[in-house]
Amino acid sequence: MPHTDRNLALPLDQSRALSPATMRDRLIVGLDVPTLKQAEQAVRDLEGVVSFYKIGYQLAFAGGLDFARELASGGTSVFLDMKLLDIDNTVAKGVENIVRMGVSMLTLHAYPKAMKAAVAAARGSELCLLAVTVLTSMDEQDVIDAGYEYDPHTLVLRRSEQALHAGMGGIVCSAGEASAVRRIVGPDMAVVTPGIRPAGSDHGDQKRVMTPAEAIRAGSSHLVVGRPIIGAADRRAAAQAILDEMASA
Ligand code: C5P
Secondary structure (H helix, E strand, O other): OOOOOOOOOOOOOOOOOOOOOOHHHHEEEEOOOOOHHHHHHHHHHOOOOOOEEEEOHHHHHHHHHHHHHHHHHOOOEEEEEEEEOOOHHHHHHHHHHHHOOOOOEEEEEOOHHHHHHHHHHHOOOOOEEEEEOOOOOOOHHHHHHOOOOOOHHHHHHHHHHHHHHHOOOEEEOOHHHHHHHHHHHOOOOEEEEOOEOOOOOOOOOOOOOEOHHHHHHOOOOEEEEOHHHHOOOOHHHHHHHHHHHHHHO
């Protein structure tokens, strides 16, 4: 049962939190490629090494939703990174249809009303609903520019607490926040961290980054890695090196 430092009522019906059994179950590769053909190639390149893929905006709008169904029906875990946010009814109806796709994880922005609507719509299903707290590409100034009066860390913690009480299955945050988030949400909720960069690799637009070993030590249940694997000359070797580093932590 998740716990919190503060004395707050816990949700009765937590969205399913995945319990990864092996390191392989904990590495999620972002299929951030422009075409279905390239996504299929990436999955072929990584066959036997990677068993969990994330499909986001780019691929979703190029046939990625059917590909997500196909992967899921073949037994591969799929994280649909749709970062939903809308009025309650629209969120609920969207989630009801996403449940039918058979994917394992789905993201929503961590707004309390949207989270509650999604949790109610996913109740009884296997779908793990993840709350996106603050995007890892955002730093303090970006958060201020977006109109919030909190610094990113405080906002992440506040939203994690709200996600816990909405009954979400997990949190998406930067690995730098993972240990503090873990203290809030307890041992059972997923803590999924993008912004992972092996030492010496290019950060791209990510601002709050950590290495794979640091992310595991910080309490991440799952690591999301895109460009360091998808952009590598040898994808299998890049994924294996990250898995080895995760295991060493
Ligand atoms: O290429 P890279 O490893 O930076 O990819 C990270 C992936 O995680 C991207 O698909 C991005 O959309 C996603 N993501 C993120 N920050 C979040 C949530 C998702 O970077 N807070």
